[in-house]
Amino acid sequence: MCGRENPPDARFCNGCGAALETGPAPRQQRKTVTVLFCDVTGSTALGERLDPESFRQVMRRYFDAARAVIERHGGTVEKFIGDAVMAVFGVPVLHEDDALRAVRAAAGLRGRSHCSTVNWRPASAPR
Numbered sequence: 001m002c003g004r005e006n007p008p009d010a011r012f013c014n015g016c017g018a019a020l021e022t023g024p025a026p027r028q029q030r031k032t033v034t035v036l037f038c039d040v041t042g043s044t045a046l047g048e049r050l051d052p053e054s055f056r057q058v059m060r061r062y063f064d065a066a067r068a069v070i071e072r073h074g075g076t077v078e079k080f081i082g083d084a085v086m087a088v089f090g091v092p093v094l095h096e097d098d099a100l101r102a103v104r105a106a107a108g109l110r111g112r113s114h115c116s117t118v119n120w121r122p123a124s125a126p127r
Helices: 043-049 052-072 098-110 112-118
Strands: 034-039 076-081 084-089
Touching: 034 098, 043 052, 052 076, 052 084, 052 098, 084 098
Parallel strands: none
Antiparallel strands: 034 084, 076 084
16 A cells, blocks of 8 residues: 555545455344234225325324334334334344234234224314
């Protein structure tokens, strides 16, 4: 090498083109995780019956309730996709019983108490 100073992210010397020494590669770790995917049955028909703002409000309440159930069982909501929720168990903290936690969360998502909290009506709808 020619001794020229290079930017910290340079892999080759900007002066002579020689390969620069790099630090140790970041440590990689393989983890077994459990992914829970759920969606709302009949959401298309519900969306056709409600105006867009009401439907968005209903889905937001569902997503909030689903997040609470998933987090109560130690999962992390990774993303919301349309009417679906994708959650991960084992990230960032790995537990020996992550698969069981995911099954319990799924049962909680299907439970009557969870569905009644959503109510499937916009908050402004007459009861």
